[in-house]
């Protein structure tokens with residue numbers, strides 16, 4: 001494969017060796033184990049003297065192909081494919097941290113990640129401190145002698161706030177910490193945290209990487225010896241991605257750049273049009289100059305992404321009325337689909353948080369999160385407008 005090719009070309013052309021049937025598209029390897037030529041080969045495989053497939057909890061051609069494509073797009077040396085995004089995040093924490101360690105996390109986190117930090121990690125003696133996502137000095141102040149990692153999600157869910165990856169990368173470098181970035185919202189097409197100083201990147205492939213709401217998946221990517229620890233942990237504990245899901249996701253990666261560009265065009269168009277409508281107290285999209293961190297978005301992201309959030313001036317009841325009147329957009333808690341999805345975080349995804357915690361991450365009662373799909377933007381907008389008019 002030619003090194004000067006663009007990452008998307010290389011990701012499309014990266015493929016497991018043909019099986020002998022001259023198939024053009026990679027076949028699906030639904031097999032739990034692999035046979036050895038003889039006892040000597042089996043011995044060498046188990047001793048790690050040669051590489052090859054042994055058992056699908058360790059390696060399988062389909063997850064391997066998926067993760068190689070993802071590494072090409074992220075500029076990562078290696079990666080581990082996982083069954084879900086949460087398996088990947090858990091692996092990036094438990095695969096590295098040990099009792100007595102401390103991590104610093106931006107407060108704006110995916111709900112289950114917040115649960116892992118507050119309820120699971122303390123059982124193993126791993127502490128955390130929360131800091132405001134956009135305050136680099138606060139991360140520095142939170143560093144203790146036993147701090148090992150900084151964990152961020154950017155853009156954040158659902159407020160679309162950004163963490164300054166280059167500054168955090170430098171801070172991590174200076175204090176010998178690992179910067180771990182959940183890159184789900186941006187995808188590797190819009191943002192490459194490793195190039196900005198991160199050491200680990202996680203993805204929920206369930207979202208834009210699949211992009212069509214079909215399968216679950218995830219991955220941890222990175223460089224160097226930390227990935228060896230993570231790979232060892234994954235092999236023993238078994239959060240492996242199924243060959244079928246990997247086969248679907250590997251094909252999805254071949255169209256990621258095309259889909260994301262259209263998602264971004266649609267989201268930008270909708271955010272801009274919403275800014276002119278009455279009844280909204282704010283509209284947020286990283287590519288709009290109205291976003292408080294627009295300049296940072298321009299520096300670290302190729303485009304603003306597919307997510308838009310806005311606030312209905314009428315609060316909680318207005319939010320619920322608005323969603324109940326939508327006709328085209330789906331009412332769902334998922335995101336990253338070809339179909340536009342509207343979510344009301346205060347009554348669904350973030351309902352378990354206290355009012356105070358919601359306030360701290362900017363989840364106001366009337367906040368609506370839109371995952372803008374691939375329908376014609378005028379049709380999406382028309383639906384939003386008619387629902388807004390009826391919300392009053």
Ligand SMILES: *Cc1c(COP(=O)(O)O)cnc(C)c1O
Pocket residue numbers: 084085086087089110153157182184185204205206207216217218
């Ligand atoms: C969905 C999501 C996850 C979890 O991924 P699953 O595939 O649902 O396990 C983690 N982080 C972010 C930002 C997400 O949107």
